[in-house]
Structure formats: C-alpha cells, structure tokens
Amino acid sequence: SQALIDQARGVMEGNDRGTYTVPTHxxxxxxxxWDSALSALGFSHFDMDRAWVEVETLMAHQWDDGMVPHIIFHEPDDGYFPGPNVWQTRRDVPTTGITQPAVAGFALRKLYDRTEDKAVARERLAKLLPKVHAWHKWFYRDRDPKSTGLVAIIHPWESGRDNSVDWDEGLDAVPIEGIAPFTRRDTTHANPDHRPSDEQYKCYIWLVEYFRGLGWDNAKLHDASPFCLVDPGFNGILIRSCDDVADLAEFLGDPSMASEARAMATKGRAALESLWNPTLGQYTCYNRAAGHLQDTPSIGGLLAAIADVPHARADALARRIALLAERCGYLVPSHDPIDGAFDSLRYWRGPTWLIVNYLIAEGLGRSEQGAMAQRILADSLRLIEKSGFAEYYDPNSGEPCGGGDFTWTAAMVIEILK
Ligand code: DGY
Incomplete structure (x- = not known):
C-alpha cells in the first residue's frame, strides 16, 4: 500500500547521509x-540519481587489488566496535580489510533496466561496470586459488550472516588467545539476546588481528586463514552478479568483459552442484579448511536459488522451504527450526530477514517457482505490517529483533510493493 511505501521511504531518508546510507543509526x-547495494534498489523507485550515487560511493572505495571492503568508515563514530584503529588498513578513508556478498552487479543490472534515459545509464555504467568486474575477478583469483569455481570466505562477517550455525565448526579452529582486550558496542544498541555471543566475538576479533598481522595481503590470506568456508548463498550471489555483468557488458558493447564474466558465472554454476546435499534437499556449506561438506541446515543453502540453478534444484529448494513453513510462522527462517542449534531471536541462527527473502524469491521466480516466491514475499509483508521495519524478525512470533528503522528492510518493502 502507498502508506507502507511512504513509511519505508521515510526510514530510508532518515538513514541517508547524502552520498551513502547507514544501515541504521x-x-x-x-x-x-551489501546493505548499500540492496538499498540502491529501494532508492531506484523514487530517486534514480540517488540510487546510482549509492553504488558509486561504494565502488569509490575499492582496493587496488579489486576487493570492495565490507565497511567504509566515512565519519568517525565511537559507538561502533571494531573501528578503524582495530582494522588499520591504512587508507585515506578507512575501511575494513574483508569483503561482503557481491550484490552490486545484480543491483546495477536493475538500476540500468529502470533508468529511463539510457544515455545517462550507459555513462554511469561505463564507469562502474569495470570496477564491479574487477571485484569479481579478484574473488576468483584470491578466494579460489585452486580454481575450483567456488570462492571461500575467510571471516564470518564476509558472509553477511555473521553468527550462522554454518560457521560454528569453522570457528572451532580459530584460537582466541592473545587478542587485545575489547568492549563490545553492539550490545549497547541492541538486545544481547539478539546478537552473537562473546565467544564468537573473540573469534571475529582474533581473525581481524591475524589478518592485520599479515598486512591485509589478499594474496596470502586465503591459504593462511584457519577459517575458510565455501557458502552456497555467497557463491550464488556472485554467480548471478557475474551473469548480470556479462549482460550489461554486452549492452555496453564490451565483448571481452562479457565473455570473461560469462565464463566465471558458468564455471561457478557448474561447481555449485558439488554443494548439493541430498540428505537435506538443499545446498550446504563446504568447510574448505577441514575438507568436507557440512550438514548445517541454514538459509545459505536456499539463497543459492538466486544463481539460476537447474530447475530440478529450484524445485527441491521450493519443497524444502515448504517444509520450513510447517515449522514456523513466517518464511524464511535463517536456520531450520527443528535443528537443535536453532534460536528464534539470535541474529542469523533462526530469525527471518527481508533481504534474503527478497533474493530467494527473485531466484525462485526466475526458475519457475513463482508460487513459492509469492508466498515468501507475502510473509515478508505480513512481518512489516505486524512489526515495522526491523533488522530481522522472530520467525515464530513475528516480533521485531535487532536494530530498528532499518534501511535495507525499508528498501525491500519498496522493491516488493512497486
Ligand atoms: C556487525 O558489526 O555486527 C556487523 O555485522 C559486521 O559486519
């Protein structure tokens, strides 16, 4: 409804800092x-110029090697830990030294399609597309050194699904000795029961200090990291974005970029098949450090639907989601409610997130699973109507969790309703 769209727009405008948005104050x-790239989709429905600016600001902070960092610390703020003094990446505008899901390519495709003045769109795209493509090449070079077709994450924060059960086993291999004492800030802004545990935070910080000690040299970090996980959702997003870059490069008349991008997507999609878990009927994570496929039934394996997977796989994923619907009130829970590790409140160990719902629905819709896509979007709107624009929601009660007035949640509402 228009009232909901207006409210969502108000949330986005409240978090707008001019050339970028904060996820929430x-x-x-x-x-x-990835918050930024997905928020651009929300802007694209009421301020197309602002939508492009959001992605332009993000890509302006790309590293020389191609990596696009997960946080850009535009303005100092004592309310967040770990800040620039912990990361020490030595950049003019400080950033973190790790990355996040590559949704920018996917978002650019939508911005291009929606921009009426194609001359303007092509001009902006001509500057942005080589950067996004360089990021994707960085992934396949530095995060897949054996050229398997699948990239690894080396820190849970890279996945965007910070405390997922998917990372528990990998984090067991991370020592926590020797880290500098620290005070968490997240738990002063949000209910500690909704956030990662102190033990997990120590692992997160150990990894940051360890990578910092290696000089943030991406040529070294993949092989050096005790935590090295292949996430089907993360790879699915990258595959889809490579395909979108290939399409856009064709529109721009750059056949060499188009064929490079298409080759990465094709190889990635074929390799994704190795993450299919027949017992669960979904994809699951591969622990590259330990060398085996995990059995953790989390949403990462459903998010792979974004990658235009084979129809038989999309069909199985839709059936798997139908099963999850019998186990909770609001699709799609970030972890299977019947698994012992499920926690309905704790961040990525159970709660439902609108951005992931949107991405799964987008993928299922393209793979002849439109009915399930609609069901997921309908549940998403039920959550908004009940609990507002929260960071995430209890999948049983629908109660709001984490931060409030959340930018990308609002952006998804506009995207779904428009
Ligand atoms: C946090 O600080 O909780 C963020 O998720 C890290 O990206």
Missing amino acids: GLYPFQWN
Whole structure:
C-alpha cells in the first residue's frame, strides 16, 4: 500500500547521509557493502540519481587489488566496535580489510533496466561496470586459488550472516588467545539476546588481528586463514552478479568483459552442484579448511536459488522451504527450526530477514517457482505490517529483533510493493 511505501521511504531518508546510507543509526553508523547495494534498489523507485550515487560511493572505495571492503568508515563514530584503529588498513578513508556478498552487479543490472534515459545509464555504467568486474575477478583469483569455481570466505562477517550455525565448526579452529582486550558496542544498541555471543566475538576479533598481522595481503590470506568456508548463498550471489555483468557488458558493447564474466558465472554454476546435499534437499556449506561438506541446515543453502540453478534444484529448494513453513510462522527462517542449534531471536541462527527473502524469491521466480516466491514475499509483508521495519524478525512470533528503522528492510518493502 502507498502508506507502507511512504513509511519505508521515510526510514530510508532518515538513514541517508547524502552520498551513502547507514544501515541504521547507532548500531551501524557507517556504509556497509551489501546493505548499500540492496538499498540502491529501494532508492531506484523514487530517486534514480540517488540510487546510482549509492553504488558509486561504494565502488569509490575499492582496493587496488579489486576487493570492495565490507565497511567504509566515512565519519568517525565511537559507538561502533571494531573501528578503524582495530582494522588499520591504512587508507585515506578507512575501511575494513574483508569483503561482503557481491550484490552490486545484480543491483546495477536493475538500476540500468529502470533508468529511463539510457544515455545517462550507459555513462554511469561505463564507469562502474569495470570496477564491479574487477571485484569479481579478484574473488576468483584470491578466494579460489585452486580454481575450483567456488570462492571461500575467510571471516564470518564476509558472509553477511555473521553468527550462522554454518560457521560454528569453522570457528572451532580459530584460537582466541592473545587478542587485545575489547568492549563490545553492539550490545549497547541492541538486545544481547539478539546478537552473537562473546565467544564468537573473540573469534571475529582474533581473525581481524591475524589478518592485520599479515598486512591485509589478499594474496596470502586465503591459504593462511584457519577459517575458510565455501557458502552456497555467497557463491550464488556472485554467480548471478557475474551473469548480470556479462549482460550489461554486452549492452555496453564490451565483448571481452562479457565473455570473461560469462565464463566465471558458468564455471561457478557448474561447481555449485558439488554443494548439493541430498540428505537435506538443499545446498550446504563446504568447510574448505577441514575438507568436507557440512550438514548445517541454514538459509545459505536456499539463497543459492538466486544463481539460476537447474530447475530440478529450484524445485527441491521450493519443497524444502515448504517444509520450513510447517515449522514456523513466517518464511524464511535463517536456520531450520527443528535443528537443535536453532534460536528464534539470535541474529542469523533462526530469525527471518527481508533481504534474503527478497533474493530467494527473485531466484525462485526466475526458475519457475513463482508460487513459492509469492508466498515468501507475502510473509515478508505480513512481518512489516505486524512489526515495522526491523533488522530481522522472530520467525515464530513475528516480533521485531535487532536494530530498528532499518534501511535495507525499508528498501525491500519498496522493491516488493512497486
Ligand atoms: C556487525 O558489526 O555486527 C556487523 O555485522 C559486521 O559486519
């Protein structure tokens, strides 16, 4: 409804800092990589110029090696930990030294399609597309050194699904000795029961200090990291974005970029098949450090639907989601409610998130699973009507969790309703 769209727009405008948005004031006072790219989709329905600017600001902070960092610390803010003095990446505008899901390519495709003045769109795209393509090449070079077709994450924060059960086993291999004492800030802004545990935070910080000690040299980090996980959702997003870059490069008349991007997508999609878990009927994570496929039934394996997977796989994913619907009130829970590790309140260990719902629905819709896509979007709107624009929601009660007035949640509402 128009009232909901107006409210969502108000949330986005409240978090707008001019050339970028913060996910929410207080808890996340900087620019986050995938939050930003997805928020651009919301802007595209009421301010197309502002939508492009959001992605332009993000890509302006790309590293020389191609990586696009997960946080850009535009303005100092004491309310967040770990800040620039912990990361020490030595950049003019400080950033973190790790990355996040590569949704920018996917978002650019939508911005291009929606921009009426194609001359303007092509001009902006001509500057942005080589950067996004360089990021994707960085992924396949530095995060897949054996050229398997699948990239690894080396820190849970890279996945965007910080405390997912998917990372528990990998984090067991991360020591926590020797880290500098620290005080968490997130738990002063949000209910500690909704956030990662102190033990997990120590692992997160250990990894940051360890990578910092290696000089943030991406040529070294993949092989050096004790935490090295292949996430089907993360790879699915990258595959889809490579395909979108290939399409856009064709529109721009750049056949060499188009064929490079298409080759990465094709290889990635074929390799994704190795993450299919027949017992669960979904994809699951591969623990590259330990060398085996995990059995953790989390949403990462459903998010792979974004990658235009084979129809038989999309059909199985839709059936798997139908099963989850019998186990909770609001699709799609970030972890299977019947699994012992499920926690309905704690961040990525159970709660439902609108951005992931949107991405799964987008993928299922393209793979002849439109009915399930609609069901997921309908549940998403039920959550908004009941609990407002929260960071995430209890999948049983629908109660709001984490931060409030959340930018990308609002952006998804506009995207779904428009
Ligand atoms: C946080 O600080 O909780 C963020 O999710 C890290 O990206």
